[in-house]
Amino acid sequence: MSAIIHNRTYKALPTEQVKNVVVIGGSFGGYQAVKRLTETLPTGYRVVLVEKNSHLNYVFAFPRFSVVKGYEQDAFIPYTGLSKGASEGIFHQVQDTATQVTERFVELKSGEKLEYTYLVIATGTSSKLPSKVASTEIETAQAELRGMQDKIQEAGRIAIVGGGAVGVELASDVKDFYPEKEVTLIHSRAHLLNTFGPRLQNHVAKILTDMDITLRLKERPNMTSQSNVLHFASGEQKQYDLIVRKLC
Incomplete structure (x- = not known):
């Protein structure tokens, strides 16, 4: 109910008048943080997700998808669900990598600087197959899983x-x-x-x-x-x- 009320009361403002709550990392922790923020931030704030991957990687299923053929596409979930039903202007996604954090800005690999009022760091851990893929795009990430499938099969x-x-x-x-x-x-x-x-x-x-x-x-x-x-x-x-x- 509170999310429904929030959706009706939140008012979109011009970008230059909005303060950013930046979340670095869009895996399970970051995803849930962003989802909650889109339901609670007051007018005048928006949440910005900085995530290098095009899709959320369902890493808990990667070991199985590294073995079983034909289902690897199900391991990658679009981030569009975060904006579905959210108030207009409250959510913004940037596919990029954070290279440095200062007291006021998150600097990205592309050269862009994101000014923030609040910052959530949810970068998770690093690993390799069958825990995680190296690719940031869905097509090449699925190809990595298929490569592991072939190695195991042979x-x-x-x-x-x-x-x-x-x-x-x-x-x-x-x-x-x-x-x-x-x-x-x-x-x-x-x-x-x-x-x-x-x-x-x-x-x-x-x-x-x-x-x-x-x-x-x-x-x-x-x-x-x-x-x-x-x-x-x-x-x-x-x-x-x-x-x-x-x-x-």
Whole structure:
């Protein structure tokens, strides 16, 4: 109800009379911040989203879309939903990268300077596939996912290094959709998902073992740059068709 009332009472003003509330980063935290601000900012203010990607990346689904073919387009959501139903003039989106923040301005890679009254920094984290894509445009981002799909499909023996949420999801999805593949999940800690509780850790370990996924815990293998061979602390060396590294 408050959002409906706000929509009816907010009045658009000329740009030079409006103060900016700048949000840097349009992933889940930034998206929700912008959505809430479009429903609450008083007349005289607007929210400006600075986001390098053309679409919101649904990163929680990237591990699965890195395995399963034909659905990668569903991982990229247009930002048009933020302006739908919002008051005229309250929302503005800039596809760019913030390079510097001063006390008054956000400087962008394009050279533009955005003056702000309030600033929200929601830049998130950095990672690589299958956690995140490097591309900022939807076409090339989907191509990255398809490239990972092809690598997984072609590999018979796969090692996944990192037993956090992404590693666990990737290992289970690979084995679920390609049960004939040999999948090994390697983790440096004594338990998978080490930031979670023991009940979940034990449950996940049992499920993965039942799926015939090999678990190698308390291991930090080394890999030479010119091979797919992992060198374990015991001196054992094992070659894989594909090694996916540094997953959390």
